[in-house]
Amino acid sequence: MPANHYRHTRHYHGPVQAIIFDWAGTLVDFGSFAPTQVLIDAFQGFGIAISMTEARVPMGLAKWDHIAALGRLPAVDARWREKYGFSMRREDVDALYAAFMPLQIERVAHYSTVIPGALPVLATLRARDIKLGSCSGYPRAVMDRLLPHARSQGLVVDHAVATDDLKPGGRPGPWMALANVIELGVSELAACIKVDDTVPGIEEGLAAGMWTVGLSLSGNEVGLSASEVCDLDAEALQQCRAGAVAKLSRAGAHYVIDSIADLPAVVDAIALRLAHGERP
Structure with a gap:
């Protein structure tokens, strides 16, 4: 009989515990221009x-x-x-x-205005007792300038990791995402969601064993400001969205949405999948 015949498969059925956000193109800086x-x-x-x-x-x-x-x-x-x-x-x-x-x-x-919808979404997540982590390709010296600027606009997260905070290195490795897990006291990787607008950011979440959500219109893949996106006609908008969705999906994103404003519905979908014992 195979040695693993009696191996027990563990299933987590609890709620979403934490969401790990990228910064530019995700929480701030629509179009990721900084x-x-x-x-x-x-x-x-x-x-x-x-x-x-x-x-x-x-x-x-x-x-x-x-x-x-x-x-x-x-x-x-x-x-x-x-x-x-x-x-x-x-x-x-x-x-x-x-x-x-x-x-x-x-x-x-100068570039890091909070992305529309971010503040009410974060408030909704906090009301559900979901912890809010974050990480970035920015080094600590830049994050130390960005974090107070975000706070002045009402955007506060529970933890923020800069790319040079850790010796192993940055993306696409899992280390920054996992540092959030440790700091936030998350007990289950499958209960975490990584939200990012770039391929290395999606790969980071997958490497850490998390659900991943890609952002198409607000981030690097489209690379337009919020006003430029609003000025697109329906056909051009769909072309921009489709290209970004395809690239982030190929990277392995479990879901791709336009911006953080659309995140609550995805959190609900993942929570339902967790309740059924699914894992990323």
Whole structure:
């Protein structure tokens, strides 16, 4: 008889205990412009032009990793080699990161208006005794500027992890999400939901054993401001939504919604699945 014949499969039937949110494109900064525009400006300081589309490709990674990934894009690599005679080296990434950081700290608040619907949704979740965690590709120095700015707008979470708070590294690894689990005292990973607008953020939640919810219109994949999204006609809006939904779904998102404003219905759906013993 196989050794695992009597193995008991454990099923959790309790409620959703915690939701772990990303920041830019999820809770604040509709369209996720703070990281991208500042990266464009940092590269420009080195005489390298990158487009907004290129800047968005590695979004969700820790910012040092984001810069390194941008340098590996074939078109960006070609421009770097044309100017400097070699591909971007580690010391070049360090120099770009050093230029990027003060710009990001200075400007993050400018872009980080709370996304419409976030405040009432967080209030609804708190009323259900759901704990509110968060993590970001931003380093701690940027989070220390962002958190008080968010608080001034009424947005407060129970815990926030920055990408350089932990030695193992950032996304797509599970460490920041799991650090929230420990700090918040969550007893079951299946009782957690990770909400993010990027592929690495979805992969982070999956690696941590959580339900994952992707955000299409408010985040990096569409990359438009709230007013620009409102100005789209029905056909253009659906095209933007469809492309983002497809990419986040391919990454493994269990659900994809337009923005945090649509989250309560998904939380209800996941709660029902948990009650039936389902796991992510």
